[in-house]
Amino acid sequence: MIEDLLDELADIGWTVSWAFQFEPDHWRVSILKQVSDRVYFSHCADAPTFAEALEDAMSKISDATYELAVPTGYVLEQDKTQPINLLLALGLAKPVKILRRM
DSSP: OHHHHHHHHHHTTOEEEEEEEEETTEEEEEEEEEETTEEEEOOOEEESSHHHHHHHHHHTGGGOEEEEOOOOOOOSSOOTTSOOOHHHHTTOOOOSSOOOOO
16 A cells, blocks of 8 residues: 555655654645755654555655755766865865955
8 A cells, every 4th residue: 555655656746755753643744846946845743653644745746845956066977086075075175275354
């Protein structure tokens, strides 16, 4: 049943954004769809089982809201011969040249 729901979700271009169980018999699920520069979010769905929460999220697709997609900053292709500098990747490296005021 869950596989059928996930297949149906994929067929209409939506994916599971997040899903978790935070206490016994209580699941939360959210789904999203990216269309060009916008990301559509469904509302968070709560239910006793994952399948019921996913069904509830899918039923709220017509009420989904959207916002502009934000670039993640992740690098899809990385030159494996060059070491990765974490400080530079995060933008936390100190400047090489320090200008001092007098």
